[in-house]
Amino acid sequence: MASPLDRRVLVVLPAWNEAESLPTVLTEIRTHLPGVSVLVVNDGSSDETSALARRHDVEVLDLPFNLGVGGAMRAGFRYALAEGFDAVVQVDADGQHDPRDVPSLVEGLDRSDIVIGARFAERGEYEVRGPRRWAMRVLADVLSRLARTPLTDTTSGFRASGPRAIRLFAVHYPAEYLGDTIESLVLAVRGGLTVEQVGVAMRARSAGRPSQHPAKAAVYLLRACLALGISLTRRSQMLVTAEVAA
Amino acid sequence: MNGHLFALSCALITLVFMVELLRRRRLREKYVVLWIAVAVVVLVSAVFPHLLEQLSALVGITVPVNLLFFAGLLLLLVVCVQLSAEVSTLEHESQTLAEETALLRNRVERLERASGAAPGPPLVADPDVSRRSTT
Numbered sequence: 001m002a003s004p005l006d007r008r009v010l011v012v013l014p015a016w017n018e019a020e021s022l023p024t025v026l027t028e029i030r031t032h033l034p035g036v037s038v039l040v041v042n043d044g045s046s047d048e049t050s051a052l053a054r055r056h057d058v059e060v061l062d063l064p065f066n067l068g069v070g071g072a073m074r075a076g077f078r079y080a081l082a083e084g085f086d087a088v089v090q091v092d093a094d095g096q097h098d099p100r101d102v103p104s105l106v107e108g109l110d111r112s113d114i115v116i117g118a119r120f121a122e123r124g125e126y127e128v129r130g131p132r133r134w135a136m137r138v139l140a141d142v143l144s145r146l147a148r149t150p151l152t153d154t155t156s157g158f159r160a161s162g163p164r165a166i167r168l169f170a171v172h173y174p175a176e177y178l179g180d181t182i183e184s185l186v187l188a189v190r191g192g193l194t195v196e197q198v199g200v201a202m203r204a205r206s207a208g209r210p211s212q213h214p215a216k217a218a219v220y221l222l223r224a225c226l227a228l229g230i231s232l233t234r235r236s237q238m239l240v241t242a243e244v245a246a
Numbered sequence: 247m248n249g250h251l252f253a254l255s256c257a258l259i260t261l262v263f264m265v266e267l268l269r270r271r272r273l274r275e276k277y278v279v280l281w282i283a284v285a286v287v288v289l290v291s292a293v294f295p296h297l298l299e300q301l302s303a304l305v306g307i308t309v310p311v312n313l314l315f316f317a318g319l320l321l322l323l324v325v326c327v328q329l330s331a332e333v334s335t336l337e338h339e340s341q342t343l344a345e346e347t348a349l350l351r352n353r354v355e356r357l358e359r360a361s362g363a364a365p366g367p368p369l370v371a372d373p374d375v376s377r378r379s380t381t
Contacts (some may be wrong), residue, residue: 041348042369050369059356062369063346067341075345079352173339 007086009036009106010079014072015093016043019052032099039079040093041072041195049093060211069157070175070184077161077170088169089160101200105160113165113193114185116151117158117200135221139228143163143185145193146232155181155224158200165193176227183231253292261285280325344380 011029015022020063022040029038041052044066052083053060061075073090080088087106101117108115136155144151161169168191174183189195264281267273291298291314302313351369358365 059352061352063344063348064369065344067344071341074341075348079349082349175338183376229288 007106007109008084009087009089010076010083010085010101011036011089011091011102012041012073012076012080013038013043013091014069014076015045015049015053016066016072017045017047017049019045021095022049022052022093023056025093025099026053026058027092028095029091029099030056032130033102036102037085039076041069041076043069043072054129061185064193068175068180070173070180073180074106074169075153077166077173080166082171083144085166086163087160088166090157093216094236098201099107101158102160104198105158105200108196108198109160109162112195112196113162114188114195115160116153116156116195116197117160117202118151118153118197119156119158135224139182139224141230142232143182143189146186147189149194149196150184152195153193153197154185156200157181168193174231182224182227186231186234188229250295253288257285257288257292261289277328280321280328284321292311 011033013022013025015097026038026040029036038056038058039061040058041061042063042094044063050060059079061072061079063072064074067075075089076090082175087109089102089105091099091102097117099163105117108234134152139154140152142153165188168188169184172187174180174187176183185195261282264278264285265274268275268278280344298313299310302310305313307313307316355365357363
């Protein structure tokens with residue numbers, strides 16, 4: 001496990017009103033990942049998120065209003081680029097990602113530009129049913145073909161980005177709905193970046209419940225397909241491929 | 247009152263109003279162009295009513311007024327799309343600005359810590375916009 005420590009790793013936590021779960025997550029990160037830089041992106045929270053993060057002695061970006069995960073992450077990538085980090089690991093502030101999996105994600109960056117922590121691969125007890133499950137299957141199939149590597153969990157927010165991905169995402173990180181997961185992958189693959197996944201254990205959120213309502217899941221399916229369809233038809237000239245390759 | 251005269255005066259008033267808004271810098275030119283075009287079209291068709299009939303015969307519309315309705319709807323659609331596009335641009339710009347202020351605030355904080363200066367006041371999130379999510 002020498003290589004993860006060689007890199008300058010930044011853990012980015014996009015947080016929108018996560019005051020309940022954030023302290024636990026930050027303490028865990030400190031315990032399991034000593035010496036790793038942490039950046040909390042407070043995405044226009046109206047609760048104590050920002051103040052709590054500051055008390056934990058981590059860097060904080062305060063967005064003046066809510067931008068969504070995409071905007072929060074782009075701010076994180078810009079920070080990473082400006083501060084010269086070699087790897088950015090996105091970890092949800094709601095505690096569903098286990099910080100102990102971060103080293104294996106960062107290790108994967110030796111082989112690929114983006115490493116996704118997949119919730120279905122090999123381990124973990126993560127169960128979704130109905131339209132949401134189908135949506136995830138369709139997305140996984142299409143994106144696997146595109147990325148030429150088996151991807152089972154494309155909507156996972158638990159992912160590590162290497163230097164080339166940081167350079168791309170600091171400029172182009174989609175702020176649309178689901179853009180931070182699906183569209184960003186399409187963008188990366190189109191830009192010539194490589195993607196792979198490693199299995200991670202998934203835990204229940206320490207606060208709040210994921211929506212499993214059938215109607216909501218159906219809307220999710222439609223929006224996901226729309227997001228995927230649009231990003232697939234987008235011209236790739238819009239990318240700064242030359243800049244990334246440099 | 248003569249119908250033509252009514253249409254003519256409406257078109258003239260619209261035209262004058264638009265130019266006046268433009269002159270006072272209340273509207274930017276790119277939004278005014280379409281409305282001025284409308285006013286001019288109405289003006290022309292009020293002065294030469296047969297033009298509309300000839301035009302609808304040309305495109306195969308039997309009742310000339312239908313051409314008017316169709317053109318009007320089309321125009322409103324174009325304006326709506328234009329405005330949506332502008333709003334998207336603005337959202338994109340405000341996102342970049344928000345990110346930039348956050349990064350600058352962080353930089354100021356680090357400089358304050360390094361120099362031992364007293365920290366500035368914390369950010370107060372605007373409750374009116376903080377509920378606006380992109381989802």
